[in-house]
Amino acid sequence: MKQDDDLENILGYQMQRAFQIMTEDARRVLEPHGLTPAKLTALMLIRANPGCDQTALGLALSINRSSAMKLVNGLAARGLIERRPGRNLRTNALHMLAHGEEQLAGVLTLLHDSDRRMSARMTDAEQRSLFALLRKVGPARTRRPKDSTD
C-alpha cells in the first residue's frame, strides 16, 4: 500500500500513528493486570489528589460525570480505590487503597519498559526532545500582560 504525500505531511496524522503504536503496546502490557491506559491515568490522578470527587476526576480526564462513574466503579470493584464520605453529603472522596499502590508500582515498571521499547530508535537526547515538544503541542496561550485593559 503506497502512502499519500499529503497525508504524511499532516502533523495530526503522524501524531495519530505514533500514538497508536504506543497505546497498542501499553494496552498489551496492562491487559493482564486488568487495567487500561485510561484506568491507570485515573488511578494516578486519584493518588496525586487524595479525596477528590468524581466530577473533578472526569474533568481532568476530559470525560463527563457519567463516564467517570463507570471508571470509578471499575477501579473500586477491583479494590484499587474506594469512595469515602466527602466534604458534604453529596460528594464522594476518592482514595487509593494499599492494593492500588501495589498494582501501580508493578505496572509503572512495565510502562517504562514499554516506553523504552517504543523509543528504541531515538537517542536519549531525542527522547528528551520529544517529551519537551509534546508538551508544547496545543494552541498559543492567550497573552494576559499586566497592563492589559480587558
Place this chain on the structure above:
Amino acid sequence: MKQDDDLENILGYQMQRAFQIMTEDARRVLEPHGLTPAKLTALMLIRANPGCDQTALGLALSINRSSAMKLVNGLAARGLIERRPGRNLRTNALHMLAHGEEQLAGVLTLLHDSDRRMSARMTDAEQRSLFALLRKVGPARTRRPKDSTD
C-alpha cells in the same frame, strides 16, 4: 487538580495528551464536512492507491475487513468514492470520485490550519523536529544484514 509526577514522565501519556489536543481540533474542523480523521485517512489512501481493495485498506488502517466495510460504505454513500469491479469477481476496486477530490482539497487547507494552530508554540525548526521524532516512534527494526543466515 494536581498532576502526578510519575504520570507526567510516561512518554505514552504525553503522547496521548498531545494526540487528544490535536484530534479534538481536527474533528471540530472536519465535522461540518461530514468527515472524521479516520474517514479522511481512508480517502487519502484510496487516492494514493486507486483500485485497491477493502481488505488492503483495512490493513493499512489497522482495522479488520468488517470495519473497513462500514468505512467504505460511509465514503461511498457520500459520493466521495465508488466500488468498481476488481481484478476478479470477489474483489472491489476502490476509486476516488471527482466529488472526493473536491472535498479533499478543501479540508486539506483546513487541516493545515489546524496543524499550525496546534503547533503555534513551536518554532519552525521545532515543528520539523517533532515530525522527525514522531516518525521514529516504534520498536527497533529487526536487522537483516545481507550475510544473515536466518
Place this chain on the structure above:
DNA sequence: TATTGTTATACTCTATAACTATA
C-alpha cells in the same frame, strides 16, 4: 436554583463469527 451522584439509554467504533461467492 445549582450541583453531585446515579441510572437508563443510545451512539460510535471496533471485533468476532458465520454465510456467500468466488478462487
Place this chain on the structure above:
DNA sequence: TATAGTTATAGAGTATAACAATA
C-alpha cells in the same frame, strides 16, 4: 481450502437526559 465481501451481533467507551438528594 482459502479468500473477499458481507451481515449480524456484541463489547468498550463515550454522551445525553432525567432523577434524587443535597447545597
